[in-house]
Amino acid sequence: MKFPTPLVSGRLVKRYKRFLADVILDEDGSEVTAHCANPGSMLGLKEPGSRVWLSSSDNPKRKLKYSWEVMEADGALVGINTAHPNGLVEEAIRAGRVPELADFASLRREVKYGKNSRIDILLESADGAKTYVEVKNVHLMREAGLAEFPDSVTARGAKHLAEMSAMVAEGHRAAMVFLVQRPDCARLSLAGDIDPNYAAAFAAARSAGVEAYAVGCDVRVDGIDVDKIVELTV
Structure with missing residues (x-):
């Protein structure tokens, strides 16, 4: 971008x-x-x-x-601009920088689903299989090299995890993509001390089959691009 x-x-x-x-x-x-x-x-x-x-x-x-x-x-x-992550992840998916989400025939943004919600990105394969992709922006670093999410309580984030779990129960794929908008982090963990409810909802969603990936960015004053995979430690 x-x-x-x-x-x-x-x-x-x-x-x-x-x-x-x-x-x-x-x-x-x-x-x-x-x-x-x-x-x-x-x-x-x-x-x-x-x-x-x-x-x-x-x-x-x-x-x-x-x-x-x-x-x-x-x-x-x-x-720090949270208006950019969805577009950055779309660019990364289209460029094949998230290998697990590379197999798709169409990509749409802001598609209605669940209970009065919108999924950030909906991928559909040639045979009609759907993958629901939720994007979360990350820029908190309290320990050198370790990104954390969230940086504040996010009831909305927990709600999204529950709705993605419901999509998996219906036979679809669902994936969280954490976008780390800083280049100095190689790992990502959950800030359970900041929002224990989100951490619990994340664990429940993973048990239900929701996938999770993290990618990092090259941040410059002329643009931002996804350029690496970040290790998830949760």
Whole structure:
């Protein structure tokens, strides 16, 4: 995935109200408010003074011109925009970078299923077999080299696991794909101390036949691409 226009660099002042971030731009020292498309806690990624990069838009219908895309943390570039993971995983699947999900004839996004839910990606093979793919963004790292999910309580995530288990019970495949938007993690585990209910739901889903995979990203200021498999330690 390439950013359509060059990103603008700056320093983080603060992230607040979940979806807002104040940033001092490097180019002229002005302070702007950027959209932060990330509903999580962003644990470890909110330090004032952190170097950040923003995309900009000239769309007059937008309330905020800037969107927070990338930041520097622990010596690495980290992608924080949760609007990108579904597209990044789609690109990776189409490019064959997730070998277990390579056999498909069609790929659709945001397909209704279960009880008033939408699956992130639905794969269908030539014979009509379906694979339901749920994508989760990951950028929490509390131990060097180990990514963790989630960074806050996610009742919605537990609900998705139950609905994917139901799809397996109906004879379909279902797979969780964790997208690690930072290049400094080779392993991924669950943050059971942050959300024990999600950890329990994940264990139940795996027992029910839901598959799980993790992939890592090369994060740059000109774009983000899936470039490796991350080891699951759960």
